[in-house]
Amino acid sequence: MLNRRDFLRAGAVGSGAALLPALGGTPARARTPLLRTRAPLAPVPFTAPLKVPDVLRPVRRTATTDFYELTVKEATAEIYPGVPATVLTYNGTSPGPTIRARAGRRIVVTQTDAMMHETSLHLHGGIVAADDDGHPCNAVMAGGSRDYHYPNKQAAATLWYHDHAHMMEAEHAFKGMAGFYLIGDPFEEALGLPDGPRDVPLMIRDARFDDTGQLMWVPDDFRGRKVALVNGTPQPYLRVRPAWYRLRLCNGGTLAEYKLALSTGDEMIAIASDGGLLPAPQALAMVDLTPGERAEVLVDFSRYPAGTQLVLVNQRGKVDSDTNLMRFVVGDGPRVAGGPFRRHRGVPSRLRPMHRLTGEDAVRKITLGIAGNPGAPTIDGKLFDMDRIDTQVPFGNTELWEVSNLDTYVPHNFHVHGVHFQVLDRNGTPVTGHETGWKDTVSIPESTTVRFRVRFDHYRGRYLYHCHLLDHSDMGMMAQMQIS
Numbered sequence: 001m002l003n004r005r006d007f008l009r010a011g012a013v014g015s016g017a018a019l020l021p022a023l024g025g026t027p028a029r030a031r032t033p034l035l036r037t038r039a040p041l042a043p044v045p046f047t048a049p050l051k052v053p054d055v056l057r058p059v060r061r062t063a064t065t066d067f068y069e070l071t072v073k074e075a076t077a078e079i080y081p082g083v084p085a086t087v088l089t090y091n092g093t094s095p096g097p098t099i100r101a102r103a104g105r106r107i108v109v110t111q112t113d114a115m116m117h118e119t120s121l122h123l124h125g126g127i128v129a130a131d132d133d134g135h136p137c138n139a140v141m142a143g144g145s146r147d148y149h150y151p152n153k154q155a156a157a158t159l160w161y162h163d164h165a166h167m168m169e170a171e172h173a174f175k176g177m178a179g180f181y182l183i184g185d186p187f188e189e190a191l192g193l194p195d196g197p198r199d200v201p202l203m204i205r206d207a208r209f210d211d212t213g214q215l216m217w218v219p220d221d222f223r224g225r226k227v228a229l230v231n232g233t234p235q236p237y238l239r240v241r242p243a244w245y246r247l248r249l250c251n252g253g254t255l256a257e258y259k260l261a262l263s264t265g266d267e268m269i270a271i272a273s274d275g276g277l278l279p280a281p282q283a284l285a286m287v288d289l290t291p292g293e294r295a296e297v298l299v300d301f302s303r304y305p306a307g308t309q310l311v312l313v314n315q316r317g318k319v320d321s322d323t324n325l326m327r328f329v330v331g332d333g334p335r336v337a338g339g340p341f342r343r344h345r346g347v348p349s350r351l352r353p354m355h356r357l358t359g360e361d362a363v364r365k366i367t368l369g370i371a372g373n374p375g376a377p378t379i380d381g382k383l384f385d386m387d388r389i390d391t392q393v394p395f396g397n398t399e400l401w402e403v404s405n406l407d408t409y410v411p412h413n414f415h416v417h418g419v420h421f422q423v424l425d426r427n428g429t430p431v432t433g434h435e436t437g438w439k440d441t442v443s444i445p446e447s448t449t450v451r452f453r454v455r456f457d458h459y460r461g462r463y464l465y466h467c468h469l470l471d472h473s474d475m476g477m478m479a480q481m482q483i484s
């Protein structure tokens with residue numbers, strides 16, 4: 001009996017063309033003339049429902065540990081309706097399945113690489129041992145597998161996982177390799193934040209498609225990635241109840257920055273940053289996220305009449321497909337009266353207390369720049385070298401890092417593995433909003449210096465720091481430190 005691939009190879013494509021949308025996918029089929037004539041890239045906005053990634057089930061549990069399995073493989077996804085596109089996935093979907101962790105309970109993820117090239121799983125924002133951090137020197141070879149140990153000895157937070165293979169992280173993430181990893185803890189649960197279907201992770205990422213609906217990878221494609229996908233779909237909609245919602249916003253993209261706002265101009269209540277809950281809620285009209293950054297906001301949909309439509313807008317957008325990101329449609333179900341929090345009437349005035357780092361054992365000045373090195377994004381003038389340690393950090397040090405973007409027309413940002421940090425200021429102006437919380441990634445626009453304090457007291461070992469505009473890190477804007 002012919003399997004699907006044989007069926008297609010046997011030349012049945014022409015005669016069976018009408019059946020194609022109902023079949024699974026191969027890249028060859030997606031390039032058939034039939035699909036080329038379907039104008040796949042002009043769908044009606046807000047007609048596809050938002051997909052919320054499934055929560056992954058552990059394959060095994062012990063008294064202390066949950067065991068999960070992630071397989072990296074190529075798959076097809078209907079990013080545009082009726083147009084199968086080839087994507088790189090964890091367990092067959094992009095975004096991959098969501099892993100829900102609890103602080104204090106260990107997780108082991110076994111990643112199997114079912115592709116033809118190496119991969120390396122990085123838990124972005126995770127405080128994990130150096131060998132479990134997805135350093136490119138620990139890549140999983142094609143056909144191999146590796147166990148990653150996540151102790152979850154950190155506060156509740158929205159983390160995400162993505163690939164970090166050597167000089168491949170940008171292309172792999174662009175083609176779909178990313179997913180959410182959400183840590184909960186008793187402190188956060190006691191706040192009674194919106195949960196269940198009212199706790200919505202939104203991975204927003206930049207993409208570019210060719211005229212057959214396939215993801216089109218062009219390195220450093222700043223102008224080309226004009227389509228924003230939300231959980232893998234362009235311009236989806238979500239029906240919401242007239243109630244408070246918790247939106248976990250993650251820029252899972254490669255180059256684009258998103259300035260997120262509601263089309264009504266109403267404020268969102270920011271409650272968390274990369275590292276988890278803020279000390280206090282912050283009402284924000286706009287949330288600015290560069291690639292890798294997360295922020296959690298609360299939105300009160302009970303203040304809108306049934307039938308109200310709100311759009312999540314990107315104020316940095318250039319065209320409709322990267323400006324009007326998704327639509328919320330307020331339903332007419334029973335209103336959830338009063339505040340969203342079981343122990344509070346309204347939003348609590350305080351969230352998690354935050355100990356401010358003071359003083360420093362060392363001051364480090366770091367520069368990011370492409371200008372002067374055309375096509376060579378560097379840190380301190382050097383391209384990434386896996387055999388070179390760029391910075392020696394004594395374990396336990398509290399340090400002040402001053403990171404400068406020397407470029408006058410190229411934005412960068414900065415991600416440090418293995419730690420969280422506290423941002424002080426940007427060109428001397430104190431940061432505000434969600435940036436006042438614990439961060440692991442910070443925006444550094446053109447001609448800008450950002451200062452942050454960081455304490456290296458989690459693990460010893462070799463960790464990366466880099467620009468998280470992944471095309472830049474991929475091409476060399478990455479370095480490594482030895483904490484010892």
Ligand SMILES: [Cu+2]
Nearest residue numbers: 412467469472
């Ligand atoms: Cu950069």
